[in-house]
Amino acid sequence: MKHLLDVDELNTEDAESILSQAGEYRAAFDAGPPVPAAAPLAGGRIALLFAEPSTRTRLSFEIAGYALGAQTLVVDPGGSSLVKGESMADTVRTLDALGIDTLVLRHHRAGAPWVAARHFGGSVVNAGDGWHAHPTQALLDLLTLRRAFGATTDGTRRLAGAKVAIVGDVRHSRVARSNLTMLGQQGVDVWACGPSDWLRDWPGDVATDDLDAALRGADAVMGLRVQRERMKGSAFDLGGYVARYQITEARMRLAAPGARFMHPGPVNEGIEVTHEVATGPRSLVLEQVRNGVPVRMAVLAAVNASSREGVAG
Amino acid sequence: MKHLLDVDELNTEDAESILSQAGEYRAAFDAGPPVPAAAPLAGGRIALLFAEPSTRTRLSFEIAGYALGAQTLVVDPGGSSLVKGESMADTVRTLDALGIDTLVLRHHRAGAPWVAARHFGGSVVNAGDGWHAHPTQALLDLLTLRRAFGATTDGTRRLAGAKVAIVGDVRHSRVARSNLTMLGQQGVDVWACGPSDWLRDWPGDVATDDLDAALRGADAVMGLRVQRERMKGSAFDLGGYVARYQITEARMRLAAPGARFMHPGPVNEGIEVTHEVATGPRSLVLEQVRNGVPVRMAVLAAVNASSREGVAG
């Protein structure tokens, strides 16, 4: 029995076995208690304050914190004092007084984590602020690229000189911005590509509205989500975007042999990328998700090790 | 390094140290369940994705998972990527990549758990899909009936030949449907009863709009919730339903001596059943709730035992 989907599929033996086990659990349940364990963040308390909705990032941190032995507390921004007009400073000081040692913060305002850090005694981990930054995403993207290109300890050497093309609304993307910095530090040649409107103010060296030029010889192509919610009512021409910028298998053939596709998710299949590319052998999308947990474990462990030594940074 | 706010602030040494630690965590993460302990699911991760509201079922699974030593993660469908248009397949593949080994899914669409199972590496437990099925409810109802009728290991023999009448909107009830199958397998004679509209397409052998006939000689009567939310604006005559189909103490006297009352909850007292019957000595309603936890523990343990052995089913 791998799944339990319906009783139709339960044979008598399985059903009997479950019921008999359930009978024993019922007896134990009526009788009382069970369990403990040891971990690097045992006794720690991590608050997850996501002022923007998120599934994968929030779950990823929740899994990471638990795996390290910490208590993770989800602070509902809707039900929180933030709605009663309490300022970020007050919220953060309150979390500090409650004994929270790590605050994982996602916020629609760029810079919010820095404001939080000024008022918080423990550590703040930025889980995405506005269009500005998303450092744990950049770290997990780097880990993903290194693993994909076979790099181990000599990772820097292997990635240096590689070309990564980021395609889409780089202007409003914290993922693009953080990857530009992180990958740039590794000697990666980062190209931005999209309609010229979306390339304004791009801090990188290369930006082009010519997709072919961006893809040519790329070792990896990173798609970005088309924020259709945000486009509503604007002059944005979705059909035109798809025609000119959708990542297709045919277009991927312009890239280096064996070039990989990445995307921070959630993916709009059929918009910024075809189903074939997003889920085919080139795709690293699920590898990115999978690497999110160990990266966040490492980040949480690192910031806590620092706090426990009392070293500011 | 006290905070991690942006990759700008990460020096190469810090970044290397995080990535190297993450590499180790990734290896451990891929290798499988860490934290070995007495609890059978220690190190396990159970995601609870309830796309329909629920208290008792969700809490029941949350308690069951915790008691087995697993981490339980509540996936808020409102805040999840599902709202951003991500398909069920994508959501489920993401949860899989996050290291979730068991997905407990409630969904308004019949068949959703099967779609999920096609794309999920771990186990899926159906916690109710549309009007279709609710297998853990049927299991707990069976456990409840067996315990109520004194059956232990010879449970099948004791229940065979018993009569159970399910009264209400059986047509739209996944509970009714799953109980028909489960109790039928045990040799129970399952009657469906309600207004003729609600009996259409009933897959069981006996369906009647005559409550007296259904109750006569029944060993147990299972009431179903009148979905007043769903009836709004329809021609449904609530007063007429109450007059003809409400389970009352007087009507229960038509049933077998000592006949019991069951209900999957939440109960509308004064509508489908009187307060007297719902909370009196005949009632098994709270027994059903109580048996929910050990049944779900048994189900979670069973699907995980299978996953850990790598046996597909």
Place this chain on the structure above:
Amino acid sequence: MKHLLDVDELNTEDAESILSQAGEYRAAFDAGPPVPAAAPLAGGRIALLFAEPSTRTRLSFEIAGYALGAQTLVVDPGGSSLVKGESMADTVRTLDALGIDTLVLRHHRAGAPWVAARHFGGSVVNAGDGWHAHPTQALLDLLTLRRAFGATTDGTRRLAGAKVAIVGDVRHSRVARSNLTMLGQQGVDVWACGPSDWLRDWPGDVATDDLDAALRGADAVMGLRVQRERMKGSAFDLGGYVARYQITEARMRLAAPGARFMHPGPVNEGIEVTHEVATGPRSLVLEQVRNGVPVRMAVLAAVNASSREGVAG
């Protein structure tokens, strides 16, 4: 002591015992990562049912329950059966059947925790009911005052004769009401102050609309939140209130030398109190938050000790 519903029902011995236990917990809490070897509530299950939004109180109980080794389960009132019309009695009996041993309840209706306690086998802890009572807040306020005034075991003697002025909408404040009882028991002279409308039905001995009189010689001033949400559309004159009743540093000079400022939070800085007073050296606001965790640990431990001995209270 089986439940904690109101401070009225706490005898001196129980209150002392809780405060003394809370003092020990506070020391452990300040010392850092606890992880008690044998957690006193291991195997316990605490349901947090907050029918009104709350951040600090809910997190405080969640941290306290976890620190004692219990599973804490957040019951979402929006997604719960309560919305399907299930009565409080049914909800509470369901939680009981699920094996919950402690119900922490916040409810907009005064008296709701008493209704819950009538139907619940385990312990009920009132986390605020309507305008009526908020006993754990009164306990943490008392602990805060004792620590602030240097009292240790002889706390009662030190606080007796002190003057505490509660300023604001005392009429609609469960915090004010519970503090009147709790501090009154300690021999504290409790003054209520605010516009005369807000002083109607005040059960204390002294109520005045003259802020200077209330502040004069006070050892502590407790501000209350101006519920602007609730005032909307009413004739309430916010500017007038601020002019007459805002707690400012200048006004605090009327109080005793070294007088402290308290507030149950969240604070409206610039409305009921200035930023300077709320966050300056007089302020005990964050001390109140910090003491919330050990007080709630002590309360949870006390009610569970009683339940485990089977002694009703």
